[in-house]
Amino acid sequence: MENVIALRCNRKITSDDNAQLLLVAGFAVGVGIVVLTIMLNNVIYASNIASEASIDTSRYDIANAAQMTTETYEDAYKYATINGSFNNADFENYLESYAALASKNFAMSGFTFKFENNSLNDAYFTQNGLPDGRDDWTIIKNINTTDNLVVEIPDLSLLGNSSDILVISVTNSSGLLWSLEMYNSSGTINITVSDHSSVIGTYTASSHINVTGDKIDFATPASFNFNSLTDGGDYSINIRNGSSAVGYCRFAGNQTSGDPYVFARYWIANPTIEMTSSEMRIIRRMPVSLPGRNIS
Structure with a gap:
């Protein structure tokens, strides 16, 4: 009888131990899953941060x-x-x-820089x-x-007709102050000057205004009334139908801040820059107006 009782007691202890082991194992697995999840989240977060940092760096470098x-x-x-006239050899050498210098500088940041003139x-x-x-801009x-404020159109075949008019306008918060409309009329530039409500003058030109x-055309007098109609300042100069x-063209003067401004465009360049790293490749074509802004 004592042996039977002892055997039953042994079986009870073994069953309880198994249950405890299962509980411990289950808890360990749960903790492991939590730890693994945290580690994965950290890895993903770090990867995202690195990726965003790489993108931000690339944006900065291309800008x-x-x-x-x-x-x-x-x-x-x-x-x-x-020296006065444009020297193409000096331009290209510059x-x-x-x-060459930009390629060396960007190489220090891990980029291969290519520039196509x-x-x-x-x-x-x-x-x-x-x-x-x-x-319209x-x-x-x-x-x-x-x-x-000077405009020159040397090739009138590249100026639109009366249904495709180029407009230079001056506006402020109240609306239109002054405008200049130009179009090709039988091989001459037809010019219409207006204020906020009516036409104040019409002229013709061969190229230069x-x-x-x-x-x-450098010699013929005209009354554009620009200064009188823009007196008071705080205005914008706009182009409409620029294509x-x-x-x-050349625009120069002073802003309301007192700072001088210049915008001159005689030519347009359209170079391509390419930047390549181990992670990405960026190609950008970028038009440049020449002489440009704030060029005296």
Whole structure:
């Protein structure tokens, strides 16, 4: 009888131990799953942070390269015209030197930098100077005075007709102050000058229009009334239907802040920059207006 009792007691202890082992094992598995989940989350988070950091760095580098390239083109143009007329050899040599230096600098950041030069082209009056650029845009805002506003269209075959008019307008918070409309009419530039409500003058020109100088084709007097109609300042100069014409322009004066402004576009360049790293490859084509902004 004692042996039977002892055997039953042994069986009870073994059963309890198994249950405890199962509980311990289950708890250990649960803890393991929690730890593994936390570790995976940390790995994913770290990976995302690294990826975002890489993207942010690449955005900074490409933006920096774009700004540097734009400024280099402007400086190259200025260097090539230092003696008056444009010297293409000086222009090209300046850009080649930039390409070599930029390649070395970006290599230190882990990038392969390639720069493909582009010849100078005639500029449209669109925002980026290309035929497919934005037609309606603002050249500059918050202007106090404009001392120089000149437009030249040397090839009238590249100026639209009466249904495709190029417009330069001056506006403020109240609306239109002044506008200049131009279109090709039988081989001449038909010009209409208006204020906020009516036409104040019509003229014809062969190519050159000096608004602030009140001259057409360098010699013919005209009354554009620009200064009188924009007196008081705090206005914007805008282009409408810019793809209707190819030509040159220059706008210069002072902003309401007192800072001078210059926007001059005689040519348009359209270089390509390419930046490659172990993680990505970025190619960007970037139109550059020449001489550019704030170039005296």
